[in-house]
Amino acid sequence: MKRSELSQSNTPASESPPASGKPVFISNVQDTLYNRFAAHRRESPPASGKPVFVFDVDDTLYDRSVPLRKAWERVFGPQRWSDEQWHNFFIRFRFHGYELFEASMNGEVSMEEMYVYRIKAAARDFSFPLNDDQAMAFQKEYAWEQAHLVLGEDERQLLNYICSAGCRMGIITNGKTSHQLIKYTSLGLAHWIPRERCIISEEAGVSKPDPAIFRYAENKLGLSSAARNLWYIGDSPVHDIDAAAGVGWKTIWLARDQAEKTADSMPEHTPDYTVRSIREMITAVQKIIAEAAGHSQ
16 A cells, blocks of 8 residues: 655654663662562551542553554554654544544444544544555554553652652543553553552543542542542543542643643643653652651651
C-alpha cells in the first residue's frame, strides 16, 4: 500500500520526560527493599493528615503515544514522520476515541466499532485512508503493545517515593474492566496499589467526570474529601482536573501536550500544581508531602 505522509502542522511536538540516567541495578535494589515492607504498609490505614494520591492511568502513568507509534509502524512500516507529526496524529487519535467513548461504554456501539472508527478517523484527518481490515490489524497490534507496557523509570521513582513516605495511593480510570486490568498488570501497578484500590469505571457503574466515581473511590479508600488530604493526578482538563476539583479534591495536572492547551482546553478549576513531566511531578509530590509533615507537627 502506498503510504502518504502526514501533513505538517504548526503544533510543536511535546517533549519526552528526560531520562533519569540511573542504572537499572539501583532501581532493582530499591524495589527489593520496597518489597520487604510494602505488604503491611499497603494495608495499614493512612496516617492522619498524610496526603493520599489517586492516579489516572492512560497518558498519566504511561504515554499512549508510544504504543500507538509502535503499532502503526509494525502494521504499515517505518514512516518518515517528524515527532511533531506523530504528536499531531496521536492527538487526533485520542480525540476521535473520546467521541465514541460513552457510546461504547453504554453499549450503543461495540468496542470493535469504536476501535475501527478511532484509527480510521485519525488516519483520514491526515490523508491516510484505511479500510476496516487495516484498522483492525492496527488495533490488534495496539492492544498487544498495551498488554506489554513497561513502567518508566521516572514513574517508578514517583511511586516508590510516595510509598516510602507512608502515603496511600489509588487509581481511578475510565474504561472496560478487562482492558484496564491488562494495563494495570503490564505496568506492574499492583506493586504499589492493591487491586481493591484500582477503581475502574465499568465495574463502578459510572465514569469520570461524574462526581459519583470520586465518591465511590472515597468509600473504597475509606476516606472523605472533607477530612483527608486527597489528591488526584491526571492529564485531562475535564475528566480529571475539573471533575476531581469539583468534589473537593486537590489536583496535579500533567499537561504533557503543551501545544494543545488553548483557552478551550484549560481546566475551569485552577490546578493546585501544573507539571509538564513526571520529573516535575516528583518535585511537586515531595513538596506536598513535606508541607503535610510540617503541618502535622
